[in-house]
Amino acid sequence: MELLIGREQQGNQLMVVVDGKPYRIDVNNSVPDSVSRFNPSNGAAHCRIIISTNGIRLENLNEMNSTYVNGESVESCRISPTSVVELGKDQYRVNLSKILKLIGYQPSYSIKHLRRVWDRYDKALLRLQLEDKKKQNQQKLQGILSQVSMLCVIIPSVMPNIPIPAWLRAVLVTGALGMGIYFYIKGNKEDDSFIVKKRELDEQFKEDYICPNPKCKKFLGFTPYDTIKTRKKCGMCNCNFQN
Ligand SMILES: [Zn+2]
Incomplete structure (x- = not known):
């Protein structure tokens, strides 16, 4: 499952697109301009989250963007449902648990x-x-x-x-x-x-x-x-x- 995350163009809300289906998170004008826009025409976004049986992975989609996980600037890394994900230089905090709940995410556990x-x-x-x-x-x-x-x-x-x-x-x-x-x-x-x-x-x-x-x-x-x-x-x- 792939989630594209970016700023919605008109309302400056956080937009999450899951397999082509858009979800608007947070109230209007809550997302600063430093978060990249989501562009439905070419699928450009700030970052994406990939959920597989191996867990959750976060990828920054543009090197001009800043994406932070637990305070560290990252390009691509593994995250957990409790990770703190922030976007842009203003470090807008993504409500990850709300997003995961919205898509009915079921955590997977290592049994090694x-x-x-x-x-x-x-x-x-x-x-x-x-x-x-x-x-x-x-x-x-x-x-x-x-x-x-x-x-x-x-x-x-x-x-x-x-x-x-x-x-x-x-x-x-x-x-x-x-x-x-x-x-x-x-x-x-x-x-x-x-x-x-x-x-x-x-x-x-x-x-x-x-x-x-x-x-x-x-x-x-x-x-x-x-x-x-x-x-x-x-x-x-x-x-x-x-x-
Ligand atoms: Zn069990």
């Missing part, structure tokens, strides 16, 4: 920082899952060991010709039982730690992976960064995301 947030979460989750898998395998191995020791206890009663002293049997039974209890408790603890760690990770992620619109700030869900980037919109407040 969210790539790092997503990548960090994704990696941490994978690490947690791998750790958990490793623990599960360890538990399986421990289960087998426990069964083997039980077998050592059972063998002498099935095959009495293998002499195993009573005291050794007692040691093996106690050992197998102890091992069983130990692995059972340990396994339970480890299950908990995975759930707790995953919950902590998710909670932190929910705090960080949020819509950059200060009026929204809602969690964007467990949706990969690339999907959100392609969607270009917040699913909660419907605001636009920059490319």
Whole structure:
């Protein structure tokens, strides 16, 4: 969207032409002569504002003009809805928020920082899952060991010709039982730690992976960064995301 901004010839009002449609801003004779006229015949104006998904850009259209953004003289620069835009040597202040409201401007927000947030979460989750898998395998191995020791206890009663002293049997039974209890408790603890760690990770992620619109700030869900980037919109407040 392109907005041409200049002084209206007769009434000295500020004129904003949006895609060929004129809007008059401010009362009559409010704009000083140092602001260039808008000429409908050739489209000449003082400056123009270009609004795209990358944000808002202001361009001075004639090097004889002065255009100021936040007090600095500029030829072309990026601006925000809160920038102070002044035209001409008299530094006539443009009511930017009024103009943006008039054209139904919806601000767009950068989400570049969210790539790092997503990548960090994704990696941490994978690490947690791998750790958990490793623990599960360890538990399986421990289960087998426990069964083997039980077998050592059972063998002498099935095959009495293998002499195993009573005291050794007692040691093996106690050992197998102890091992069983130990692995059972340990396994339970480890299950908990995975759930707790995953919950902590998710909670932190929910705090960080949020819509950059200060009026929204809602969690964007467990949706990969690339999907959100392609969607270009917040699913909660419907605001636009920059490319
Ligand atoms: Zn939002």
